[in-house]
Amino acid sequence: MTVEFMVNDKPVRVDAPEGTRLLWVLRERLHLTGTKYGCGVAQCGACMVHVDGGPAFSCQVPIETLRGKSVTTIEGLSPDGRHPVQRAWLAERVPQCGYCQSGQIMNAAALLARNPRPTRDEIVEHMSANICRCGTYQRIVRAIERASREG
Amino acid sequence: METTRREFMVGAAGLTFAFLLPGCAPVARKDGTATLATSTGNAPAFNPWVSIATDGTIYIQSPAVEMGQGSLTSLPLIVAEELDADWSKVRVVPAPPDDKLYGNPGFGGTMLTAGSNTVRSYFQPLRVFGAQVRRVLLENAARRWGVPTSELTTEPGVVVHEKSGRRLTYGAIAAFAEIPAKAPEIKPEELKKPQAFRLIGKDVLRVDLPGKVDGTARYSIDVEVPGMLYGTILRAPVEESAPVDVDDAAARAIPGVMRVVRLPFGVGVIADTPWAAFAAKDALRITWDRKAPGWGFDSDEAIERYAAAARDLGTPGKPWAAAGDVQAAFEQAKTVLEGEYRCDYAYHAQMEPLNSTAAVSPSGEACEIWVGSQSQTIAVAAVAKTLEIPTDKVRLHDTLLGGSFGRRGHRDEEFVVDSVLLSKEVRRPVKLMWTREDDVRNGRFRPMSAHFLRAGLDQSGRITAWHHRLACDWVLPYMDPVRYRGLRENDVIAVAGTEVASYGIPNRLAEQLGQKTGMRTSPLRGIGFVANKFATEAFLDEIAERRRMDPIALRLELLENLPRGEAVVHAVLEMSDYRRPRPGRGVGLAFVDYSNTMVAGVAEVSVDRASGVIRVHRFWCAIDPGIAVQPDNIVAQTESSIVYGLGLALTERISIKDGMVQQSNFYDYRVPRLRDVPEMHVKLMPTAGPPTGVGQMATPLVAPAIAAAVRAATGARLRHAPFLPERVLVAMRA
Secondary structure, eight states, rough: OOEEEEETTTTEEEEOOTTTTTTHHHHHHHHOOTOOSSOOSSSSOTTTTTTTEEEETTOOOOOGGGGGGGEOGGGSSSSSSHHHHHHHHHHHTTTSSSSHHHHHHHHHHHHHHHHHOOOOOHHHHTTTTTTOOTOOOOHHHHHHHHHHHHO | OOOOOOEEEEEEEEEEEEETTTTTOOOOOSSSOOOOOOOOHHOSOOOEEEEEOOOOOEEEEEOOSSSSSSSHHHHHHHHHHHHHHGGGGGEEEESOOOOHHHGGGGGTOOOOOOOOOOOHHHHHHHHHHHHHHHHHHHHHHHHHOOOOGGGGGEEEEEEEEEETTTTEHHHHTTOOOOOOSOOOOOGGGGGOOOOSSSSTSSOOOOOTTTGGGGGGBBBBOOOOOOTTTEEEEEEOSSSOOOOOEEHHHHHTTTTEEEEEEEEEEEEEEEEEEEEHHHHHHOOOOEEEOSOOOOTOOHHHHHHHHHHHHHHTTTSSSEEEEEEEEHHHHHHOOOEEEEEEEEOHHHHHHHOOOOEEEEOOTTTSOOOEEEEEOSSSHHHHHHHHHHTOOGGGEEEEEBOOSSSOOTTTTTTTOOOHHHHHHHHHHHOOOOEEEEOOOHHHHHBBBOOEEEEEEEEEEEEEEEEEEEEEEEEOOOHHHHOHHHHHHHTTTHHHHHTTTTEEEEEOOSSSEEEEEEOOOOOOOOOOOOOOHHHHHHHHHHHHHHHHTTTTOOOOHHHHHHHTTHHHHHHHHHHHHHTTTTTTTTTEEEEEEEEEEEEEEEEEEEEEEEEEEEOOOOOEEEEEEEESSOOOOOHHHHHHHHHHHHHHHHHHHHHHHHHHHHTTTOOOSTTTTTTGGGGOOOOEEEEEESSSSSOOOOSTTTTHHHHHHHHHHHHHHOOOOEEEOOOOHHHHHHHHHH
């Protein structure tokens, strides 16, 4: 089947079987490999993108549900990698292996878009959807607080 | 080859000239930090450590792979320090697979990034290599100016003759430099004094970080090669099993499936899309032979056997870390105390499931691979062996690793071989991916262990004898038989951490009762230290209680001849305000001397008495790693080690029934999430000695510190990690 939708503000046309998950289309058809495969079952958040501005586990999104919708990946979060969340992530030296960080950043950006001044508890609750096996969690909280502060 | 810029290089093999391809210098960052360059295009086809372009760009080879620990940056930084390079002009280039040039002295000269043994073992040689390049620059400038070398000094990237006020940049010197055939000798006293360090001890931005916030960092799973197909393999659930009956009709019917490949250890699928490859693997119906030794294995039953073996003093184990006369000391002891502890299998759960891309040439006589392995050269050797071709016919493109924690350093490199076997079938590039379920079910685990400890005390209560009997699956003979033989058949991965030398106990013996189970095992972050220090530290707490002594006082008594150890204990007591009463909560302390890195930790916990769930509220850690090469990264690694230890202590458990792993994914193998993580405070206490390793040292602190804190909060004695709620409830009732 063919599905048309927007990815990072550009229209795309994807031909894949019904039920094919957005994650693999992004990675292996659209060459947007910043979005990662971690678990395939919405448990780790490495695959997180925005669909119409909200956070989504791309490993769970069938492409046929995307008709007319708009997807943003880490590659499209900002034109130059200078989104406040990305800047805060570097300032707080968050990444270690880095594999989960696209998903963390996308989820954090979605949080701040909806709630620019989250409390610490709100950050913890929201970001507990994402696993970081390197355990960078404390720095993730600091980076989100910094991004919220510095905007 | 068209060459426009003259280069010069210094390497272990001596000094030589080289040229860079034109137009390949990466754009410098504006914030004055070094950047990562890809190996292709930037470096010439031979193997030096340093090359300097006439524009002043300095390329430094890094022999370590990057899996999150930061040594891809730290190693070139050490070279740059002695070279007195301008860090903003440094480009880090991953070194090609060549043990002779780049092998880790800490692993017998193998390129292996493991064991928190990278900065530790490369530190001194890399300083010398850096100093040699600087010396050559000085000598060339001296010749040009007709002044003695002794009158010259350097500032970052510049040779200076103070008397005449003349200056020459390293790039300018590179344009006329003559390189001696033999590298100049650098005496240890000619290396920089620590007070003169400009880079070591000052935080720089890790070269891999910018790509890790904008999606451009490249892991092996991101590789795309023209004409590439996708591969999956359904591996036998039990090691050494083979497929007997294969029903692949449903798999073959899936559009896009091109080939179903029967392998000695499983069945592979090759497809033109990843979704077809995954679906086809799920559609395979396979009967496995039941000849493999692991069938029938049940971890709940087995741990009882391990415990019995550990207790059975009539059966000697393989000795390790023996000192003094243990038998005589126990005979003379006034009191003998005993303790038993257990740890379950644990899984690495690196975020990037195992994968590799291979392109076997049409003739089958050459192969390219794209992979993140902890050893570039072991990966190449495994591919060469699989294809029965020389190693120089294997071209490695190494990538960042999305975590590893010991999983990708096995001698057989099975996930790399997987991709080679499938590519060999079709003679096209194949990206082989394990699903998370494959990664769990075919995981290689931290061994299950039972520990029986005995301590002999004299009249005054001092510990005079120590005996640790460790019953666990063998690890090193399985994961790396070559290294096992090289270490005179000591299973160091399993037994490490049974030593108690730093506690000054005069008579001591550890014994390994290796269990042949057919289970797959692996080093896992903290290796034997995690289980063995849990047993050691928990037993010390029991000894202290029996002596009616404060456990801290006991530690300090044992550490009286180890000032660095005492210092971290005192520091963490102060940080945590240890003696402060905390209603409803308990605190506990642990100390570990890990490869001469001193760490002490305090956990503050509460326990939900109805459910048995432990909540760790805060964790304090003091760490002395010798010289701190990258201070903030050491703090980050320590936070990381604590979180890893938290999962192993509380929730992470692999169980085996009939030889098969019972867990599948993150819903039944529970690793820490943000909401589980305590507030962490890390105090870095560098000392003047050489760097001693930082990648995993705090992990072994966590379980014993939590166990002590739970004892303080509830009176429950936890002897079996992880401390699952049901185990805590049982312990509270006891």
